[in-house]
Amino acid sequence: MQLIWLRSDLRLHDNTALAAAAARGPTVAVYLVSPQQWLEHDDAPCKVDFWLRNLREMSQSLGALNIPLLIRSAPHWDQAPAELLKLCRHLKVEAVHANEEYGVHESRRDEAVAETLRAEGIEFHSYLDQLLFKPGTVLTKTGTYFQVFSQFRKVCYERLHRSMPALVKAPGKQAALDIASDAIPEAVKGFATPSESLRALWPAGEHEAQRRLDTFTDAQIDYYRSERDFPAKPGTSQLSAYLAAGVISPRQCLHAALQSNQGEFESGKVGAVTWINELLWREFYKHILVGYPRVSRHRAFRPETEALAWRDAPEELKAWQEARTGLPIIDAAMRQLLETGWMHNRLRMVVAMFLTKNLLIDWREGERFFMRHLIDGDLAANNGGWQWSSSTGTDSAPYFRIFNPLSQSEKFDAEGVFIKHWLPELAGLNKKEVHNPAAAGGLFGVSGYPAPIVNLSTSRERALTAFKNLPSRQPVGGSDE
Known part of the structure; x- marks a missing residue:
């Protein structure tokens, strides 16, 4: 047996x-x-x-x-x-x-x-x-794990050119065994059953995962690069939850993307190339998890950033968690997370930078909160994303690169469609006011919507100072050729 x-x-x-x-x-x-x-x-x-x-x-x-x-x-x-x-x-x-x-x-x-x-x-x-390459087989010339994504990707491309991971056939029917299947529990103690509206957004099963993959690679992948950053558009594959649970495999995704792009992964349709890139980011963060185990122990990838003077600001953390920051793009994104178990990828970066830079709250608070609410929660990807945004991670945003939520909002939700969907209390504002109601409503802002909990420019300066005061920012060890 x-x-x-x-x-x-x-x-x-x-x-x-x-x-x-x-x-x-x-x-x-x-x-x-x-x-x-x-x-x-x-x-x-x-x-x-x-x-x-x-x-x-x-x-x-x-x-x-x-x-x-x-x-x-x-x-x-x-x-x-x-x-x-x-x-x-x-x-x-x-x-x-x-x-x-x-x-x-x-x-x-x-x-x-x-x-x-x-x-x-x-x-x-x-x-x-669950990966295209076994961790430990994609290494630098000196035999260390890559710390820079572009260099990791280059080696992955070379490997893929030589041999493409094959799909494995489903098993055939076997002779019946005298063993009955067990009933699957309806729920597990300690985990509340989510709303029917949330469940309806994420139907279970391989058939649904394959349907999403087919729909995406048939119709949407061509526009992926140009539309993926706009949260009001259906520009992404919506496959992350299925990948995290293994209802579909990265090999199946890669094969489907290549099929839509005449077998090319570095040229041809920019949408397909960009999406394959995202599959390789997923791969990269899993390799980091194995090569640098401290990241699965709630440690910063860059040890010197452990000395950062994070603020203890429970009220501000709570306002962020409860979508009450007074910055519409942040609050709309957080409501999307709370109600759907998912957040648009561009907005994951925006809300993470706001928490770790503007509020100067430890990235681990955000990482934990996301894991407790994400249907696609994945240790490697979630940790990688949070450490990237907070400038404590591998290949991360330089500490002085701080997204401004207002300009991100104006750029990626220009008409305010996403904001108004999740914050109906702002539906009456025009497309200029909706990004920053505090500037629109005179002395008291918009009735029922909170004033911003932080001044963006002074909080930005505070973050820059905190990072500049760190001990010398040494490389993590190992080199990337």
């Missing part, structure tokens, strides 16, 4: 571990419910709900192939080795198959499971699946 241990790979197609298990003999699938660990990782309730809904779809797909899906409880990952061993003994499992996951806790869990199983004579096989 073979056991496929499902984690962030909730799909039938192009699933390396699942295909490998099924090729070796009769297969059973298992998923571990780990609420204590999820809480420690700040996983959002809407994300846990999304996993459960996708598991339901996965159970049906596997059921059609006579592969039972079992649900087991390991509240904390420390309990995973014992729980899996017990199941393996019960089912007389010869080998366990799993797709690699990255991050300190994930690596430790998998090492512990492998050790426990092998001590009992049970094989443990792990596979490259």
